[in-house]
Amino acid sequence: MSITLRGSLRLRAVSLKLSYHIVPRRPMASSSSTAAGPVRLVLFDIFDTLCTPRMPIYEQYHEEVLKTSLHSSSISPESIRQGFKIAYKEMNQIWPLYGKHTDPPTAPEDWWAELIRRCMVHAGGDEQEVLQVMPRLGPALLERFESDEGYEPFPEALTTLVRLRRKGVKVSLVSNADPRILKTLDALSITHLLSYPPTLSWDVELSKPDPAIFQKACESCGESVGEGVIMVGDELKADYRGAINAGLEARLIRRPGEWSDGAVRAPEEDLQGVHVIRDLDEVVQEVDRRNLTQNPGRPPDKPA
Known part of the structure; x- marks a missing residue:
């Protein structure tokens, strides 16, 4: 039996999966900065594009475990790392879309609580001991990752949003996330800088x-x-290829150095022909080049 934040919750497996929708073919937008038209709208991915974990997620999970009575010697940051991967895959197979279409529907908080429970069991925790600590461990982890304790914005993220808005360019977000991410965005001071609310998988069921x-x-x-x-965005398939196939322009951000543990990277990515940027400042610089061509009397904006 699974314990969630709201007590005993009976979840019934459903076979619903997110399906790819057939959309009309549209003329492909150029992925190159040589495109002549002005920039009207910039859409951003969230994780590993605008913000990143303050420390590896599995280490943050382990920190919270140490605050409970769950002291199994087999539970380590690495075992949590592997356990999380297994639990996340299980949850998406059995209760996709964060449990939105289970019967009865599951709240995202309960979906994540069940994932945490499964993660700890897969990490080596005794199932009964895990059940006993879930009333404390579940809320602690949920609150941590809904705040700036779990995540931090990249140094240039907030100023990029401000500068784009000042130039009259609309900005918003596209994410495969559930509504809990809205609390994180508020905590990171991102929400009020957007022109429009984020487009989330939970809401549009895509x-x-x-x-x-x-x-x-x-x-x-x-x-x-x-x-x-x-x-x-930072993911070649999800962000870059997906946007190009939709008829948008796309920029793949790959910052120098290591990426977070949750970042999706293929072992041997083919980046030939892919427009790669090193930071978000390059987006602002491109807007300056392209939009000033349309408004030659307006000077480039200075960093906020």
């Missing part, structure tokens, strides 16, 4: 790289897909 989720994002921002709408 998932990157499905082209339809990018088209939904454009619609919610009052823009049509095509040249002048740029998607910025």
